[in-house]
Amino acid sequence: MSNWIDVCHIDDLQPDSGVCALVKGQQIALFYLPRLQLVFAIGNYDPFSQANVLSRGMVGDLGGQPMLASPMYKQHFYLHTGVCFEDANVSVPTYPARIENDRVAIQLPE
Amino acid sequence: MNTQQTLVVIGNGMVGQHFLASLVNSAAKERYRIVTFCEEPRAAYDRVHLSEYFSGKSAEDLSLVEAGFFAEHGIEIHLGDKAASIDRQQKTVTSAKGVVIAYDKLVLATGSYPFVPPVPGHERAQCLVYRTIEDLEAIQAAAAKSKIGTVVGGGLLGLEAAKALKDLGLETHVVEFAPRLMAVQLDDGGGAMLKQKIQALGVTVHLNKNTSLIDDGEHCLHKMNFADGEVLETDLILFSAGIRPRDDIARACELAVGPRGGIVIDNQCRTSDPAIYAIGECALWNGQIFGLVAPGYAMARTVVADLADNDASFTGFDMSTKLKLMGVDVASIGDAHARTQGALVYTYQNGSSEIYKRLVVSQDKKQLLGAVLVGEASGYSTLLQYCLNGIELPENPDALILPQRSDESVGLGPDALPASAQICSCHDVSKGQICSAVEAGCTTIGQLKTETKAATGCGGCSALLKSVLDCELTKLGVEVSTDICEHFPHTRQDLYNQVMVEQIKTFDDLLDKHGKGLGCEVCKQAVGSILASYWNDYILEKPHIGLQDTNDTYLANMQKDGTYSIVPRVTGGEITPDGLIVLGQVAKKYGLYTKITGGQRVDLFGARVEQLPLIWAELIAAGFESGHAYGKSLRTVKSCVGSTWCRYGIDDSVGLAIELENRYKGLRAPHKIKFAVSGCTRECAEAQGKDIGVIATENGWNLYVCGNGGMKPRHADLFATNLDKQTLIQYIDRVLIFYIRTAARLQRTSVWMENMEGGLDYLKAVVLEDRLGIAEQLEQQMQHVINTYQCEWTTTLQDENKLKRFRHFVNSDQADDNVVFVEERGQVRPANSEERKHFKLIEEAA
Numbered sequence: 004m005s006n007w008i009d010v011c012h013i014d015d016l017q018p019d020s021g022v023c024a025l026v027k028g029q030q031i032a033l034f035y036l037p038r039l040q041l042v043f044a045i046g047n048y049d050p051f052s053q054a055n056v057l058s059r060g061m062v063g064d065l066g067g068q069p070m071l072a073s074p075m076y077k078q079h080f081y082l083h084t085g086v087c088f089e090d091a092n093v094s095v096p097t098y099p100a101r102i103e104n105d106r107v108a109i110q111l112p113e
Numbered sequence: 114m115n116t117q118q119t120l121v122v123i124g125n126g127m128v129g130q131h132f133l134a135s136l137v138n139s140a141a142k143e144r145y146r147i148v149t150f151c152e153e154p155r156a157a158y159d160r161v162h163l164s165e166y167f168s169g170k171s172a173e174d175l176s177l178v179e180a181g182f183f184a185e186h187g188i189e190i191h192l193g194d195k196a197a198s199i200d201r202q203q204k205t206v207t208s209a210k211g212v213v214i215a216y217d218k219l220v221l222a223t224g225s226y227p228f229v230p231p232v233p234g235h236e237r238a239q240c241l242v243y244r245t246i247e248d249l250e251a252i253q254a255a256a257a258k259s260k261i262g263t264v265v266g267g268g269l270l271g272l273e274a275a276k277a278l279k280d281l282g283l284e285t286h287v288v289e290f291a292p293r294l295m296a297v298q299l300d301d302g303g304g305a306m307l308k309q310k311i312q313a314l315g316v317t318v319h320l321n322k323n324t325s326l327i328d329d330g331e332h333c334l335h336k337m338n339f340a341d342g343e344v345l346e347t348d349l350i351l352f353s354a355g356i357r358p359r360d361d362i363a364r365a366c367e368l369a370v371g372p373r374g375g376i377v378i379d380n381q382c383r384t385s386d387p388a389i390y391a392i393g394e395c396a397l398w399n400g401q402i403f404g405l406v407a408p409g410y411a412m413a414r415t416v417v418a419d420l421a422d423n424d425a426s427f428t429g430f431d432m433s434t435k436l437k438l439m440g441v442d443v444a445s446i447g448d449a450h451a452r453t454q455g456a457l458v459y460t461y462q463n464g465s466s467e468i469y470k471r472l473v474v475s476q477d478k479k480q481l482l483g484a485v486l487v488g489e490a491s492g493y494s495t496l497l498q499y500c501l502n503g504i505e506l507p508e509n510p511d512a513l514i515l516p517q518r519s520d521e522s523v524g525l526g527p528d529a530l531p532a533s534a535q536i537c538s539c540h541d542v543s544k545g546q547i548c549s550a551v552e553a554g555c556t557t558i559g560q561l562k563t564e565t566k567a568a569t570g571c572g573g574c575s576a577l578l579k580s581v582l583d584c585e586l587t588k589l590g591v592e593v594s595t596d597i598c599e600h601f602p603h604t605r606q607d608l609y610n611q612v613m614v615e616q617i618k619t620f621d622d623l624l625d626k627h628g629k630g631l632g633c634e635v636c637k638q639a640v641g642s643i644l645a646s647y648w649n650d651y652i653l654e655k656p657h658i659g660l661q662d663t664n665d666t667y668l669a670n671m672q673k674d675g676t677y678s679i680v681p682r683v684t685g686g687e688i689t690p691d692g693l694i695v696l697g698q699v700a701k702k703y704g705l706y707t708k709i710t711g712g713q714r715v716d717l718f719g720a721r722v723e724q725l726p727l728i729w730a731e732l733i734a735a736g737f738e739s740g741h742a743y744g745k746s747l748r749t750v751k752s753c754v755g756s757t758w759c760r761y762g763i764d765d766s767v768g769l770a771i772e773l774e775n776r777y778k779g780l781r782a783p784h785k786i787k788f789a790v791s792g793c794t795r796e797c798a799e800a801q802g803k804d805i806g807v808i809a810t811e812n813g814w815n816l817y818v819c820g821n822g823g824m825k826p827r828h829a830d831l832f833a834t835n836l837d838k839q840t841l842i843q844y845i846d847r848v849l850i851f852y853i854r855t856a857a858r859l860q861r862t863s864v865w866m867e868n869m870e871g872g873l874d875y876l877k878a879v880v881l882e883d884r885l886g887i888a889e890q891l892e893q894q895m896q897h898v899i900n901t902y903q904c905e906w907t908t909t910l911q912d913e914n915k916l917k918r919f920r921h922f923v924n925s926d927q928a929d930d931n932v933v934f935v936e937e938r939g940q941v942r943p944a945n946s947e948e949r950k951h952f953k954l955i956e957e958a959a
């Protein structure tokens with residue numbers, strides 16, 4: 004069981020939108036969806052445009068599944084699994100994330 | 114083996130040109146070398162819309178010939194050269210300039226000339242006709258010297274000419290020999306109603322008047338003396354007393370002509386010489402001359418088919434017409450005069466709303482034979498289909514012309530029409546062709562227009578076309594869903610109305626009341642745009658920030674490597690040397706790539722998120738403001754240099770452009786909006802390719818709307834002419850807010866117009882005549898947006914909290930190491946993936 008790594012304060016997040024955090028040298032996109040009371044963490048790197056931009060995409064749901072739309076070429080990624088909706092062979096890494104005592108923490112694989 | 118024969122076409126008018134255009138698309142094209150003689154100084158133009166020349170359309174606008182058409186298809190055209198004679202033995206045509214061409218096949222498309230009654234005095238100065246562009250120029254010149262103008266002839270063309278005189282500012286009279294207007298198409302009741310309406314518009318109508326002499330007037334140039342002893346003084350006389358076929362060249366070579374003129378043709382449009390065809394208004398078929406374009410086009414297609422050895426024949430043409438005369442709807446179908454044996458007549462007249470309708474039905478009340486509609490002609494398509502397709506009438510045929518009081522519909526559903534039913538008569542498109550196009554994937558009116566050409570002529574069939582489309586789509590099981598996305602079972606227009614009526618201020622509120630789920634980028638952006646258009650709040654307020662895509666969030670345009678570009682506003686494209694220097698200095702300091710945009714501004718590329726506020730602080734300090742290049746909003750008002758500097762300039766296009774841009778800057782809309790202003794008709798600012806285009810004329814500003822460059826260019830429509838600035842602005846306010854209220858998501862004004870039911874006329878009715886009674890509301894809403902304008906960068910820089918967003922990482926001040934530039938042509942550009950790998954290696958080695 005890996006450890007929770009403290010990333011930032013909950014006020015650093017943008018409700019219904021994303022921010023990017025640098026965690027152990029990795030770019031992690033964090034999305035806070037107040038309606039679900041959940042925070043999601045996924046890789047910030049967009050495999051389609053090869054740019055670090057996913058944190059700047061728009062969030063919502065597709066068929067009830069929380070998703071993110073890339074700001075560059077608008078592909079959708081499911082926030083729970085990281086799988087791309089348009090091309091199931093492509094996915095981005097996802098990481099466990101939580102809010103505790105107003106602090107946001109995530110886990111990275113060892 | 115060279116077996117090519119020569120085909121000569123005499124006359125490059127509407128029908129001659131339609132013939133050429135059909136021929137080059139046919140198999141017969143390869144067999145012929147094509148030569149055409151065109152007497153007029155310019156190739157074919159649209160005579161049907163000739164009057165628009167007075168409202169600002171140029172000869173080029175009216176042209177029917179695509180640029181490069183003759184060259185592309187190897188057609189030899191002799192412009193300004195009249196065919197003078199035909200030698201049928203030698204098979205040659207000799208022109209007025211002496212060109213001799215040997216032909217194998219000859220097509221006569223010489224049209225007709227306006228008949229001028231041989232009244233003594235008819236050849237006096239300022240006695241004119243109405244057929245060519247040169248005629249219109251002469252009328253314009255004469256009108257400038259006149260106060261009163263009179264049209265001789267109260268037919269279709271005469272009334273159109275009367276409108277032109279009225280628009281030129283003359284006191285206008287119409288003198289008609291017959292006891293009613295439009296004697297060919299209308300019965301007495303219809304003619305009387307039309308007269309009443311036209312008089313109400315300020316044109317005086319004199320019926321039963323036979324002009325016997327024209328001589329010197331006392332107050333005006335002319336005095337017209339009528340057989341009944343009355344007189345009328347006028348400065349200008351326009352003869353519009355019918356047309357006569359131009360058959361002189363045919364007579365001279367002894368082709369058969371009718372007793373009252375017209376070159377006799379058979380069902381293949383062949384004259385008495387099988388090598389010679391005649392088409393259009395010069396041709397006489399079965400004792401009849403056809404004075405409309407559609408039958409001429411049908412003849413042209415028949416000849417093309419005959420040349421390609423396909424079976425085709427011209428067997429007459431339905432002369433039903435629907436038109437708008439001085440804003441009055443008039444339609445005539447089939448046997449309007451009830452000449453058929455035993456015909457029964459129903460009439461409906463509503464004196465107060467000035468509507469007259471008449472139905473002519475067969476004795477057994479089963480078939481519609483004819484109809485007349487004046488004042489209200491929306492039933493035209495349905496009635497015409499009954500008449501043309503012999504569809505059995507409902508039990509009480511008069512229901513078809515009585516006003517509908519219940520919700521039972523008497524319109525003919527498109528299902529009742531046979532596949533052969535002609536929907537568009539201008540381009541001869543049948544219901545069957547439309548159905549196939551829908552099966553092949555067309556789902557919008559716009560696509561159908563491109564695919565089949567239906568509704569691109571006079572446009573009279575667009576409502577019917579739409580109903581066929583909807584009906585077919587439903588049958589194909591294509592659910593005609595207009596929902597914006599899975600979260601809202603509504604169109605963008607519905608959502609707009611909900612926001613307006615319920616005064617909703619946030620996406621969350623709208624989602625709770627009318628939607629489901631979390632929303633997605635589609636509905637969020639659409640609602641974000643609606644809220645911004647309606648309330649014009651700062652878009653980065655907390656409840657709105659999640660509705661913005663990355664460009665709006667960072668108030669800059671994202672580029673392929675995740676950096677942004679910055680476009681400060683340069684109103685009207687006017688910038689001082691100091692302004693330019695600041696842009697240069699800032700770009701240099703932050704290492705930005707600079708490029709001039711198509712909208713006459715400077716785009717600064719390669720800024721990282723954390724640099725954006727720093728750069729903007731410097732720009733704002735130097736007096737720049739946000740250019741909204743990132744938003745679906747007003748972009749630029751492009752201008753030419755205008756009368757301040759330009760030798761040809763008529764008005765100050767730059768000054769107006771600046772004023773317009775300052776007025777509408779920041780206005781958010783369903784899509785981006787571009788304007789341009791030109792200082793004269795040379796149109797250097799390309800205003801006719803913009804959503805809103807303005808061109809200076811001697812008498813004010815001409816307004817064009819719904820043009821577009823980009824992926825699918827669209828020429829803007831001329832909307833109103835000779836406006837003063839205040840009226841111009843008023844109209845633009847109304848058009849823009851009406852667009853914002855009613856367009857679909859991400860719909861440019863061009864597509865909005867293409868899909869608008871009623872098209873340009875409807876938009877004119879809403880904006881110019883205030884048909885919906887909302888003009889004042891539209892203006893007020895625009896005023897609200899103008900009053901609440903803010904430079905979004907100025908606001909952002911003042912708010913510490915908002916600035917927090919402009920960092921690559923929430924928890925570190927580092928920059929994104931994936932952004933790497935290399936140099937090219939003296940500036941930076943994003944490294945490609947190969948270059949980037951190389952860069953990483955060097956870094957790791959270091």
Ligand SMILES: Cc1cc2nc3c(=O)[nH]c(=O)nc-3n(C[C@H](O)[C@H](O)[C@H](O)COP(=O)(O)OP(=O)(O)OC[C@H]3O[C@@H](n4cnc5c(N)ncnc54)[C@H](O)[C@@H]3O)c2cc1C
Binds near residue numbers: 127195196244405
């Ligand atoms: C103001 C106006 C409004 C109209 N409105 C409508 C309408 O709403 N609906 C409708 O259906 N119709 C309308 N018409 C009628 C329509 O314009 C004609 O039916 C159509 O133009 C006929 O085409 P055409 O080619 O036969 O003749 P034209 O268009 O007249 O073309 C004939 C051409 O041949 C040239 N020519 C003649 N002799 C020679 C020669 N010997 N050598 C070389 N060239 C020669 C002529 O100069 C002319 O350019 C309108 C006409 C006018 C004037």
Ligand code: SF4
Binds near residue numbers: 759762763792
């Ligand atoms: S449009 Fe007219 S005024 Fe403007 S630059 Fe061109 S020629 Fe000059």
Ligand code: SF4
């Ligand atoms: S035309 Fe294409 S490549 Fe050029 S700026 Fe527009 S989208 Fe980009």
